[in-house]
Amino acid sequence: xxxxxxxxxxxxxxxxxxxxxxxxxxxxxxxxxxxxxxxxxxxxxxxxxxxxxxxxxxxxxxxxxxxxxxxxxxxxxxxxxxxxxxxxxxxxxxxxxxxxxxxxxxxxxxxxxxxxxxxxxxxxxxxxxxxxxxxxxxxxxxxxxxxxx
Amino acid sequence: xxxxxxxxxxxxxxxxxxxxxxxxxxxxxxxxxxxxxxxxxxxxxxxxxxxxxxxxxxxxxxxxxxxxxxxxxxxxxxxxxxxxxxxxxxxxxxxxxxxxxxxxxxxxxxxxxxxxxxxxxxxxxxxxxxxxxxxxxxxxxxxxxxxxx
Amino acid sequence: xxxxxxxxxxxxxxxxxxxxxxxxxxxxxxxxxxxxxxxxxxxxxxxxxxxxxxxxxxxxxxxxxxxxxxxxxxxxxxxxxxxxxxxxxxxxxxxxxxxxxxxxxxxxxxxxxxxxxxxxxxxxxxxxxxxxxxxxxxxxxxxxxxxxx
Numbered sequence: 001x002x003x004x005x006x007x008x009x010x011x012x013x014x015x016x017x018x019x020x021x022x023x024x025x026x027x028x029x030x031x032x033x034x035x036x037x038x039x040x041x042x043x044x045x046x047x048x049x050x051x052x053x054x055x056x057x058x059x060x061x062x063x064x065x066x067x068x069x070x071x072x073x074x075x076x077x078x079x080x081x082x083x084x085x086x087x088x089x090x091x092x093x094x095x096x097x098x099x100x101x102x103x104x105x106x107x108x109x110x111x112x113x114x115x116x117x118x119x120x121x122x123x124x125x126x127x128x129x130x131x132x133x134x135x136x137x138x139x140x141x142x143x144x145x146x147x148x149x
Numbered sequence: 150x151x152x153x154x155x156x157x158x159x160x161x162x163x164x165x166x167x168x169x170x171x172x173x174x175x176x177x178x179x180x181x182x183x184x185x186x187x188x189x190x191x192x193x194x195x196x197x198x199x200x201x202x203x204x205x206x207x208x209x210x211x212x213x214x215x216x217x218x219x220x221x222x223x224x225x226x227x228x229x230x231x232x233x234x235x236x237x238x239x240x241x242x243x244x245x246x247x248x249x250x251x252x253x254x255x256x257x258x259x260x261x262x263x264x265x266x267x268x269x270x271x272x273x274x275x276x277x278x279x280x281x282x283x284x285x286x287x288x289x290x291x292x293x294x295x296x297x298x
Numbered sequence: 299x300x301x302x303x304x305x306x307x308x309x310x311x312x313x314x315x316x317x318x319x320x321x322x323x324x325x326x327x328x329x330x331x332x333x334x335x336x337x338x339x340x341x342x343x344x345x346x347x348x349x350x351x352x353x354x355x356x357x358x359x360x361x362x363x364x365x366x367x368x369x370x371x372x373x374x375x376x377x378x379x380x381x382x383x384x385x386x387x388x389x390x391x392x393x394x395x396x397x398x399x400x401x402x403x404x405x406x407x408x409x410x411x412x413x414x415x416x417x418x419x420x421x422x423x424x425x426x427x428x429x430x431x432x433x434x435x436x437x438x439x440x441x442x443x444x445x446x447x
Contacts, residue, residue: 003302004152011233011244018245018264040375040400077189077286079262081232081247081396083379084309095309096316098230098247098379098396100262102189102286108262113377113398113406115316137375137400153301160382160393167394167413226338226435228411230381230396247379247396249411251338251435257411 002090005127006120010095013118013129014080017148022064025148030121031057034131037149040114043135051136052148067147076101078147079108082116091120091127099149112149113137151239154276155269159244162267162278163229166297171213174297179270180206183280186298189263192284200285201297216296225250227296228257231265240269240276248298261298262286300388303425304418308393311416311427312378315446320362323446328419329355332429335447338412341433349434350446365445374399376445377406380414389418389425397447410447411435 009028016025029035037052054060083096094117101111114136120127134149158177165174178184186201203209232245243266250260263285269276283298307326314323327333335350352358381394392415399409412434418425432447 007233008236011235014232014245015235015243015264079245079247079264079286081230081245081262081379083312084305086309086313087306094313096312096377096379098377098398100247100259100286102262106190106287108259108287110259110398110406110408113379113400115313115377137377137398138404138406156382157385160384163381163394164384164392164413228394228396228413228435230379230394230411249396249408249435251411255436257408257436259408 002122002127003087005122005125006087006091006093007085009120009127009129010082010085010093010116010118013116013132014082014097018078018080020077020147022067022147023061026057026060026064029057029060029129029132033057033060033129034133035060035148036132037134037136040135040137063148076103078111091122093118093120097149111138114149151271151276152236154271154274155236155240155242156234158269158276158278159231159234159242159265159267162265162281163231163246167227167229169226169296171216171296172210175206175209175213178206178209178278178281182206182209182278183282184209184297185281186283186285189284189286212297225252227260240271242267242269246298260287263298300420300425301385303420303423304385304389304391305383307418307425307427308380308383308391308414308416311414311430312380312395316376316378318375318445320365320445321359324355324358324362327355327358327427327430331355331358331427332431333358333446334430335432335434338433338435361446374401376409389420389428391416391418395447409436412447 012028035054036050038050042049079100081098086094096115099112100108102108117133119130121130161177184203185199187199191198203212228249230247235243245264248261249257251257266282268279270279310326333352334348336348340347377398379396384392394413397410398406400406415431417428419428
């Protein structure tokens with residue numbers, strides 16, 4: 001059961017972002033959560049400096065709010081394709097991802113590849129996110145305008 | 150059991166297309182089926198106009214037949230990489246996909262990204278497709294020469 | 299149980315390569331194993347000539363050793379995104395993959411797409427690889443410098 005709950009959670013993670021349901025994406029997290037985006041290079045060199053750091057759910061909410069205010073026109077759409085899950089424990093997984101963006105002209109491009117490290121809390125037959133660390137391979141630096149990866 | 154049947158079906162969907170076994174791909178559908186390809190833009194704007202519409206299995210068969218007649222030489226090969234499944238019900242799923250094409254010179258390119266919305270019929274330990282709607286992010290318009298997405 | 303063991307194995311296959319844990323990747327194989335990379339064109343034409351052939355685990359070890367000696371500086375990082383599994387039997391699977399490489403300048407590119415054909419041995423709740431055939435769509439020829447696909 002718990003593996004299915006985790007699989008459902010990972011599917012929701014990507015699909016809600018792709019649907020531009022960012023507020024619903026935030027609801028996949030528990031209140032006392034952590035969301036980090038960090039480059040692979042920094043991880044390899046032991047440099048803790050992340051590209052994005054949200055230390056609780058309110059910070060995540062703020063980030064989405066800011067994005068909504070700045071980004072009046074949807075500049076791109078996202079497609080996340082996530083690979084098979086490594087279960088480090090029943091509720092901790094790792095998985096690689098590819099993220100494609102399509103611009104207003106209809107051109108799709110590879111935007112980011114890397115890996116998710118997720119820790120979840122299992123509540124009955126569903127799961128919510130306790131922490132997500134996204135280790136990005138690419139130097140593409142997410143800005144305020146960027147949607148979460 | 151039913152989730153495994155659906156996972157098997159989705160795997161077959163992509164792999165049979167990639168193997169150029171288009172006639173066997175059609176056999177994944179029930180007779181009274183529907184296959185639609187529509188752009189994400191049209192879905193967002195509530196425009197029902199699809200890029201491709203097959204309203205039953207005979208229309209799908211005709212489409213593949215036409216493709217085989219026109220396309221004497223295989224101009225490209227496909228690779229579908231499909232992401233994790235969102236189960237909307239035991240037999241209804243959504244999943245994002247990336248589709249790459251490789252031409253005769255051996256160059257692989259991103260061809261299309263988007264999302265599948267599939268409804269299946271579960272028959273014992275296997276499943277068949279009742280309807281597939283492919284929501285494509287890209288402006289790449291499938292033509293008669295195109296293989297199914 | 300056995301399907302989960304195979305899924306775990308496939309996830310480890312990609313993630314260990316992406317982590318540059320090549321020696322640990324070799325440990326996913328049994329001693330009497332086979333690892334082949336062959337082009338889709340050669341498979342279609344019935345030409346058995348592979349691009350890479352390791353006929354047992356020692357040959358795999360040698361290949362990784364040579365790679366480590368030649369490649370003092372890590373020239374790229376890999377991200378494998380593997381699609382859903384077709385179970386040909388409880389221990390034999392096929393799956394499509396996309397492989398992205400990121401260079402030192404931080405640019406990520408599609409490097410190879412194709413398909414895995416894997417045969418595994420199930421040992422309790424885990425599985426190990428008996429044979430892997432990678433059918434690559436792209437003409438990109440893996441060299442001594444290349445990491446496994």
